[in-house]
Amino acid sequence: MPTTTRDRTDELRALEELWAAPTVGEPPALEPATETAGRFDLPLLHGAYLVYGWAAFFAVAIAFQPDPEPGMTWPAWAVAVSFVQIGLLLGAAALGALFAKAGFATAALAGPLGILLAVNCRAAEHHLGNWWLVELGATVALTALAAVGLAQRLRRE
Secondary structure, three states, rough: OOOOOOHHHHHHHHHHHHHHOOOOOOOOOOOOOOOOOOOOOOOOOOHHHHHHOOOOOHHHHHHHHOOOOOOOOOOHHHHHHHHHHHHHHHHHHHHHHHHHHHHHHHHHHHHHHHHHHHHHHHHHHHHHOOOOHHHHHHHHHHHHHHHHHHHHHHOOO
């Protein structure tokens, strides 16, 4: 009778078990490691940290940002994006109190808008110098924090 794929699979499994079996005199192996072994899990991110981070960002931005360049006009789309971003962040804080996933997702949507505004700050020469890098770094970090919080909530399901 010809050999089948199932016979070959059984043979391979038997050989793998022999390969993994302890030798004579060797103590038996401990239980196999779980699939999470070796993986570094971050502690669960609380949404309040994200709210405090965005509040601190806006407080620092209002307190320390340099004056805009004289004669510089802020495009209408940037003003609209600013309002949308602030609306999303306020919505994220409100939603996050009830539904953590929705709050983190809304904050993760607001983050790229802040990145866009920081890059536009330099492109439009709104603030000359390196202030736009401060804005960019803070918004990238807060967006990453929101994405990590969302990923943790989605992974827990």
